[in-house]
Amino acid sequence: MRPLTQLRSRTAVLPYENIDTDRIIPARFLTTTEREGLGRHCFTDWRYLADGSENPAFELNRPAAKGCGILVAGRNFGCGSSREHAPWALLDYGIRAVLSNEIADIFRSNALKNGLLAIVVSDAEHRWLLEHPGSELVIDVAGGFIELPDGGRFGFELDAFARHCLLQGVDQLGYLLQQEEAIRAHEQRHEAAA
């Protein structure tokens, strides 16, 4: 993973609550054995009409939403399955950050491991973001704040370890492999007892 310190982009808004992972990437595209190339199926059932053309009514198809790297979504974004294909699809589609007032646990963990910023903001901040699509924001990972177009700031919480991994591009598997001694000690303790 490459280090990620700051992200500057405009917001696109999907105001719906409980946008589940089947919505983000339907199961019929999960037969892939790769991580790449899922962006073309991202939000597919909202994004395309029955004849395969783009659905002009879908929020992310509107001209103003094109190229926006920050998605502002309704409460409980990413609920449902544990499929990591959901953050893979969003990243491949061009989304670098998701902001909501509640984000599902497994999705959030999967997203952060892939360098997709999944950030929870307060209800009031969420409301402002929903009401101001197209805002150019700066998300500062080190500082833990989002800078608004008028210079105002929304602070956000990010687990210290997740932040460290994002900033340094830390490979978490590498970190776990370094724990070998402690892992072996645990196995010896517990398997001897069994």
Add this chain to the structure above:
Amino acid sequence: MSGPRTLFDKLWDSHQVVPETAEAPAVLYIDLHLVHEVTSPQAFAELGARGLKLRRPDRTLATLDHSTPTLPASGDGRRPYATPEAEAQVARLQANCRQFGVELHDWDSDARGIVHVIGPELGATQPGMTIVCGDSHTSTHGAFGALAFGIGTTEVGHVMATQCLLQRKPKSFAIHVDGELPAGVGAKDLVLHIIATIGVGGGTGHVLEFRGPAIEKLSMEARMTVCNMAIEAGARAGLIAPDQTTFDWLEGRPRAPQGAAWARAVSAWKSLRSDEGARYDREVRIDASKVRPTVTYGTHPGMAAAIDAPVPAATNAQEKRALDYMHLKAGQTMAGQPVDVVFIGSCTNSRLPDLRAAAAVLRGRRVADGVRMLVVPGSESVRRAAEAEGLHEVFTAAGAEWRVPGCSMCIAMNGDLAQPGQLVVSTSNRNFEGRQGKGARTVLASPETAAASAVAGRVSDAASLAAEEQAA
């Protein structure tokens, strides 16, 4: 740590390899890693690319379930895969398991089936364990007093390489279920009722412990149904303390401890309960006697209500969208809605008692004209047991299709799916838009309600079906 601890605290404490600090999450040891074809290929590839071995093949167990066809192989042994990609994905898991030395319940295994059905059946799932799988319904195994949760593919790779995960400790949430479930009301009705009560995101960040007299009375299969759907309330995991019901169910299963080791294990497992006075971060009380046959009316499992209750008016844009998608109006009841497809299966409700319950409704009756009904046992072992009792004949005589085990129409990625606009009464766990096929409308229900709906051709619970037949 001193003082009274919850069951969850005990499971957490005993698996911390490195305790969590402000700077870093805990390194948590994983006792059992379940693997299937959909969420593992990229993890195996990562292992291969780094030249790593799978640390503990003996703690890893794989099966084929998600993209597998549920129609039998043809005479030449070819399986009717939905797409070449699905077939390639299965072949990839077969190759990976060979290369990394993982026990795979392949097509020729008499124990193959849905990952969350076979883990317990084999006795691989045991009290006191930590269990993970690249699948959110891993929460099912919590029914045995194991800390079990779904992980993403990157984490699947972590467990393969190190048998550990980096985790922050979730919060605890006690769901006390008092009283007794009324006759004709089961675990599925109860868990839908609980999710409707606490909300589809109500468990986010928490591990739910289901407890109380109504839970203690449930069979292991019913407990699995309840824990299976903990994730549908957004919870990290669901848990039920193990008791004699658990021990009796597990005893003698192939991977369960045997002989003297069994006695030792049971005595250790008896300490796996929340101590008197243990504190939970949240608690809620549910009165089981108030639960009625319950179904969903919207597009997430929290949009559930008693089958004859009026559909509530939408309170926001998302709920309005959900009702439009379901072709429903506020004030209508789910009971009486015309049905196109009925699906009995999935890791929520595909075990022997589920099939018995559905068969009891179908015996001597017929699936209504124009309704397609699919019955998909959760595993080969369930299939054999059901066939030994003649349940498959009850289903086929009623006009239902009896299939080969797999996830099937729960996730609809193997070709078993509903057409746009069709209404599916399903014993699975998710009613998201498009989950069972693009435009398909899913109504989650118990096996009894699903079977009764198939006969009536309309959404109906079993008691109402019987009453209508009497009146007619």
